[in-house]
Amino acid sequence: MRNIASEIGMEQVKAVVHDFYARVRAHSALATAFAKVADWSAHEEHLTHFWWVTLGGQRYLDYRYDVATRHAEAGFTPDLLVDWLALFRTTLDDHIAAELAEGWLQRAERIAESLRLMHELGHIPARPKLDIAAIPH
Numbered sequence: 001m002r003n004i005a006s007e008i009g010m011e012q013v014k015a016v017v018h019d020f021y022a023r024v025r026a027h028s029a030l031a032t033a034f035a036k037v038a039d040w041s042a043h044e045e046h047l048t049h050f051w052w053v054t055l056g057g058q059r060y061l062d063y064r065y066d067v068a069t070r071h072a073e074a075g076f077t078p079d080l081l082v083d084w085l086a087l088f089r090t091t092l093d094d095h096i097a098a099e100l101a102e103g104w105l106q107r108a109e110r111i112a113e114s115l116r117l118m119h120e121l122g123h124i125p126a127r128p129k130l131d132i133a134a135i136p137h
Contacts, residue, residue: 003056004103008096010052016104017048020091029083033074054107071115078119081112 005013021044024030037043049061076084088108092101 002103004100005052005055005057008055008100008104010048010057012096013052013055013057014044014048016091016095017044017051019095020088021047023087023091024084027083027087029080030087033076033080036074051104054111055104067111068115068118076115076119078116081116085109085112 021034021040024034025040046061046063049059049063050065053059085105085108089101089105092104095101096104
């Protein structure tokens with residue numbers, strides 16, 4: 001896939017990520033999946049970097065991405081991925097030119113398809129059980 005990071009620009013990637021996660025927090029089903037995020041600034045910083053690199057930009061953070069495990073921990077299902085992609089498409093369309101939005105969305109769709117297949121085949125790690133006793137009261 002062609003490098004579209006520089007065509008979109010870092011500021012625009014940041015804007016898309018920021019707006020998308022604001023929309024996620026307002027979305028009934030997706031907000032629940034993302035409820036474990038305690039520090040939205042850090043989350044958005046990591047996801048800006050993730051998308052920047054995914055779109056062809058140079059890595060600037062030393063951060064290891066484990067997409068399957070993170071989505072499993074959040075309880076993502078194929079149905080939630082459908083909601084996620086629909087909201088992401090709308091956000092992209094609101095921020096960037098159609099050709100660039102389509103290039104970005106294709107990458108997101110490939111990731112979602114991989115997650116869906118891993119889920120179907122049972123290769124997504126099981127969602128960890130919450131240890132109620134470990135939660136401070």
